[in-house]
Amino acid sequence: MSVQTSAIWDEAARWVARMDAETWSAEDERALQLWLAGDPRRRGALLEAEAAWLTLSGAESSEQQPSAELTRSPIKGLFERRQVVLGGSAALAASLAAGFLWIAAGTSYTTELGEVRRVPLSDGSIATVNTNSRIEVKLATDRRHVRITRGEAWFQVAKDPSRPFVVEAGRIRVQAVGTAFSVGRVDGGARILVTEGVVEAWAADADGHKVRLIAGQSAFVGDNAAIRVDTTAPSSVDRALAWRAGLIDLSGQTLAEAVSEFNRYNRRKLVLADQRLGGEQFDGVFQLSDPEGFAMAVRDSLSTPVDVSDPGRIVIGRTPE
Amino acid sequence: MPIGIDVSTEMRRRTASWVAREIMPHEPQIRAWLARKRIALDDIDEVVQEAYCRLALLDGVGHIENPKAYFFSIVRNLLIRRLKRQRIVPFEAIAEIDSYCDETPLPDRIAGGRMDLARVACFIAALPERCRNVVQLRKVEGWSQKRIAEHLGISEKAVEKQVWLGIKAIRLAWARWEEEGAAHVELAPRMTEARK
Numbered sequence: 001m002s003v004q005t006s007a008i009w010d011e012a013a014r015w016v017a018r019m020d021a022e023t024w025s026a027e028d029e030r031a032l033q034l035w036l037a038g039d040p041r042r043r044g045a046l047l048e049a050e051a052a053w054l055t056l057s058g059a060e061s062s063e064q065q066p067s068a069e070l071t072r073s074p075i076k077g078l079f080e081r082r083q084v085v086l087g088g089s090a091a092l093a094a095s096l097a098a099g100f101l102w103i104a105a106g107t108s109y110t111t112e113l114g115e116v117r118r119v120p121l122s123d124g125s126i127a128t129v130n131t132n133s134r135i136e137v138k139l140a141t142d143r144r145h146v147r148i149t150r151g152e153a154w155f156q157v158a159k160d161p162s163r164p165f166v167v168e169a170g171r172i173r174v175q176a177v178g179t180a181f182s183v184g185r186v187d188g189g190a191r192i193l194v195t196e197g198v199v200e201a202w203a204a205d206a207d208g209h210k211v212r213l214i215a216g217q218s219a220f221v222g223d224n225a226a227i228r229v230d231t232t233a234p235s236s237v238d239r240a241l242a243w244r245a246g247l248i249d250l251s252g253q254t255l256a257e258a259v260s261e262f263n264r265y266n267r268r269k270l271v272l273a274d275q276r277l278g279g280e281q282f283d284g285v286f287q288l289s290d291p292e293g294f295a296m297a298v299r300d301s302l303s304t305p306v307d308v309s310d311p312g313r314i315v316i317g318r319t320p321e
Numbered sequence: 322m323p324i325g326i327d328v329s330t331e332m333r334r335r336t337a338s339w340v341a342r343e344i345m346p347h348e349p350q351i352r353a354w355l356a357r358k359r360i361a362l363d364d365i366d367e368v369v370q371e372a373y374c375r376l377a378l379l380d381g382v383g384h385i386e387n388p389k390a391y392f393f394s395i396v397r398n399l400l401i402r403r404l405k406r407q408r409i410v411p412f413e414a415i416a417e418i419d420s421y422c423d424e425t426p427l428p429d430r431i432a433g434g435r436m437d438l439a440r441v442a443c444f445i446a447a448l449p450e451r452c453r454n455v456v457q458l459r460k461v462e463g464w465s466q467k468r469i470a471e472h473l474g475i476s477e478k479a480v481e482k483q484v485w486l487g488i489k490a491i492r493l494a495w496a497r498w499e500e501e502g503a504a505h506v507e508l509a510p511r512m513t514e515a516r517k
Contacts (some may be wrong), residue, residue, distance in 0.1 A: 013489045014485050044377045045370070050337035054342075056445070057341075082379045139443075160467035
């Protein structure tokens with residue numbers, strides 16, 4: 001928002017808050033009309049503020065201002081999973097807690113093979129969910145909680161020191177306050193890559209044994225609480241997260257590794273017919289969605305035959321006699 | 322009924338309620354569409370605001386059959402005028418926006434009102450605690466500001482202030498909520514909207 005318009009928004013919201021207070025007088029109305037006349041944009045801003053406030057009521061049609069007791073707003077239906085007699089502040093707390101239950105039920109996001117999905121969360125954080133993955137998100141008042149039930153996701157965490165952001169992958173926990181990192185489930189544990197800031201990772205029930213990772217570091221945390229911090233160069237973290245842009249960035253990875261990576265994203269599988277090629281190392285950036293293009297690059301650099309005649313798979317190398 | 326409701330106030334409220342129901346829930350989608358056309362955020366903000374100004378000047382909204390398409394075409398026209406004025410935008414960008422047909426509504430990713438309500442619940446959940454308490458009592462429980470003040474033992478002005486903060490935050494949430502899928506990286510031809 002430009003500075004000027006955000007000032008108009010501020011004022012418009014103030015008018016609507018005042019109107020909402022039920023002490024609105026004829027004098028207030030005159031003052032409002034005077035304000036509106038001062039700048040043509042104010043009318044629009046007031047409409048925006050009024051409408052935004054009404055979206056919270058499920059925007060009941062306003063033939064008449066419905067009395068709150070008589071009308072059940074749709075939004076209330078969402079919060080209403082309970083029978084609470086409102087009264088003392090204990091009841092208030094209960095009502096707020098119950099109101100929260102619905103939100104705490106969480107939302108899950110699933111990606112298909114080959115799909116990468118960017119999910120903005122309501123706290124301002126963003127989860128980018130890698131291929132064939134599933135995450136569950138619960139944003140509570142005191143903590144933000146994400147469970148990776150399958151696959152991998154990269155998180156850009158909005159800063160909020162009062163609500164730690166905790167990612168759970170099997171037995172592994174990774175906690176951040178405001179930072180960016182990815183967590184992926186692998187056999188026997190989880191892989192963590194940090195692109196910004198600092199995170200702490202540990203295995204459940206072994207929180208005395210935490211590892212602190214800074215930007216550019218990556219680590220494997222095992223279900224048995226074993227921790228292995230990689231000593232690779234920081235740039236390898238960015239390279240390992242190239243999937244966010246639909247790319248695979250190879251820097252000395254073996255053909256076998258590259259093949260299994262491509263196969264994570266595509267229905268059309270790469271098949272390495274000649275296992276002896278598996279140890280060949282590759283450099284270069286490829287489209288994850290284009291295994292055939294990669295196979296052609298392999299054919300050209302290793303002078304090995306590639307068979308693309310089968311729509312279900314691409315065979316690299318000659319089957320040894 | 323509050324005092325001082327005259328014809329223009331009544332009209333204003335009707336329009337606001339229509340906008341809340343028919344327009345604002347689609348705003349993230351419209352913004353996402355513009356963002357995909359590589360329109361700068363400043364430009365998007367300005368044309369969206371200007372479009373709301375146009376709506377505010379309407380004498381009535383009963384004649385508008387497809388509010389979302391209507392709003393979108395206002396936004397589009399304002400944008401084309403603006404881009405032409407700036408003269409720094411490649412012609413193709415204008416042509417592309419220009420060629421957008423009103424009768425094909427934006428792809429509907431959102432399954433109607435339920436989704437909007439879920440979204441609103443998320444917005445409320447994201448408010449700072451004090452503000453959230455007041456907004457929930459006011460909008461979810463339907464209490465008056467006065468009753469909330471008595472209950473929480475704070476002044477009515479203090480409640481009004483939290484309402485003010487709430488309105489600002491919710492308005493911004495609608496404008497800044499990125500439409501899900503806006504940034505999908507499409508790697509495979511088949512995509513599903515798998516969510517609970």
